[in-house]
Amino acid sequence: MDSFCSDAELGYERSRTRFVPGEELRLDEAYRLAHLPLIAPDHPDVIPSRPGASYRMGQHERAFSLVLPIPPDELEKSAAYQELEGELRHLPFATKIAWDLMAKRRERLHATICGSLSKDVPYRISDDERAALRQLGPLRVEVRGLFSGNINVGRLYLRVYPECRNGMNLLRRIQRSLGRPETDLYLVGLFNFVDHLEAVEAAALHDLIQRWWHRSILTLDVIALWLLGASDDLVLDARVEDVIPLA
Numbered sequence: 436m437d438s439f440c441s442d443a444e445l446g447y448e449r450s451r452t453r454f455v456p457g458e459e460l461r462l463d464e465a466y467r468l469a470h471l472p473l474i475a476p477d478h479p480d481v482i483p484s485r486p487g488a489s490y491r492m493g494q495h496e497r498a499f500s501l502v503l504p505i506p507p508d509e510l511e512k513s514a515a516y517q518e519l520e521g522e523l524r525h526l527p528f529a530t531k532i533a534w535d536l537m538a539k540r541r542e543r544l545h546a547t548i549c550g551s552l553s554k555d556v557p558y559r560i561s562d563d564e565r566a567a568l569r570q571l572g573p574l575r576v577e578v579r580g581l582f583s584g585n586i587n588v589g590r591l592y593l594r595v596y597p598e599c600r601n602g603m604n605l606l607r608r609i610q611r612s613l614g615r616p617e618t619d620l621y622l623v624g625l626f627n628f629v630d631h632l633e634a635v636e637a638a639a640l641h642d643l644i645q646r647w648w649h650r651s652i653l654t655l656d657v658i659a660l661w662l663l664g665a666s667d668d669l670v671l672d673a674r675v676e677d678v679i680p681l682a
Contacts, residue, residue: 439577439596440604446619447594451644452583460637462628466589469493469668474533475629497666499558499676501613502545503576503595503606504661505623510544510578513653519580522643523626528636533627536669543670545661546595546621548606549613552662560613560662560679567612568660573681574598574605578652581644582622589628593652595621609660624669658682 442448454460462471468482472493475481481492489495510516523529552558560568575598582592597606607617632640659680665673 438599439575440599441596444599444604444619445594445596447582450584450586450620452585452588454637454641456638457634458637459634460588460632460640462589462631463587466587470587470590470627471629473667473669473671474536474627478630480631493667493669495666495668497664498550499552499662499664500547501549501552501560501609501679502547502661502663503621503657504659505544505546505578505593505655507541507544509653509655515650515652516580519647519650519652526636526639526643528628528632528640531628531630531632531636533629536627537625539671540669543663543673543675544623544625545663545670546623548609548621548660549615552613552615558662558664558676560677564613565679568609568679568681571605571608571612571681573656573658574600575654575656576606576621577654578623579648579650580652581647583640583644584620584622590624591626591628592622592624595623597621627669 462480464482467480468485468488468490470493471478472481472483476492484491523532577596578593579596580593582594584592597604606621610617659678661675662677662679663670663673664676
C-alpha cells in the first residue's frame with residue numbers, strides 16, 4: 436500500500452484561502468501583479484509594475500526551477516479530473532475562468548520543488564546533485580484537488596502529496612539534496628480567474644473546494660524531474676532545459 440504524506444505533515448490547511456460568508460473574493464495584490472496582466476491586461480485592477488519587484492506586465496527575468504512534471508494525458512484521462520472540470524464549467528463563476536489558458540500551458544504542467552534556482556544562463560544541475568537524485572530512485576505522488584491559497588488569490592491548484600519513505604517526505608529530500616530550503620507546499624497551477632468573484636460565486640467555490648479536498652485525482656510514478664526556465668509565473672514562454680532522471 437502506498438504511503439503518502441498527510442495534511443498534518445504538509446502546509447495546505449495552513450495556507451488555504453479563508454472564505455468569509457457573504458463576502459466577495461478579491462484577487463490579491465500578488466495575483467494582480469504576476470498573473471492578471473498575462474490573462475486580462477486591460478483589467479482596471481492590473482498592477483503593471485511595483486518598486487522593488489521584477490515584474491513588468493507579468494514578465495520577469497528568466498529564472499530556473501526544478502519541477503515535478505504532470506503528464507497532461509494522464510491528468511485528462513482521469514475520471515476524477517473530468518468530473519472536477521465538469522463541475523467547474525457549470526458553476527456561477529465559470530465565465531470568469533480563463534479557459535483558453537489551459538491549452539497554452541498544457542505541455543508544461545508541473546509542481547515546483549525548488550523555485551528560482553538561479554538567473555544565470557545557462558544553469559545546470561551539478562554532477563553530484565544528479566548522482567544524489569539518481570540514488571533516490573523513482574517516487575510516487577498522489578494528486579488531489581482543489582486548492583485556493585492565501586497568496587495568489589485568483590489561481591486554483593491541485594495539491595501534490597509526496598511519497599513518505601522511511602518517515603521521510605521525498606520531495607523534502609530532493610530539496611535537501613540540492614541544498615535548497617525545505618517546503619511543504621507542492622502545487623499544480625491549473626485555473627486562473629479574470630475577475631473578482633461576487634459573494635455567491637465565492638460561496639460556490641468554497642463549497643467545491645470543501646467537497647474535493649480529500650478526493651484523489653490521480654497517482655503518478657515519477658521517474659524524472661524537469662529543469663524549467665521561464666520568464667513569467669504562468670510559464671507561457673517556458674522551456675524544459677533539462678530532464679533529470681531519478682534512476
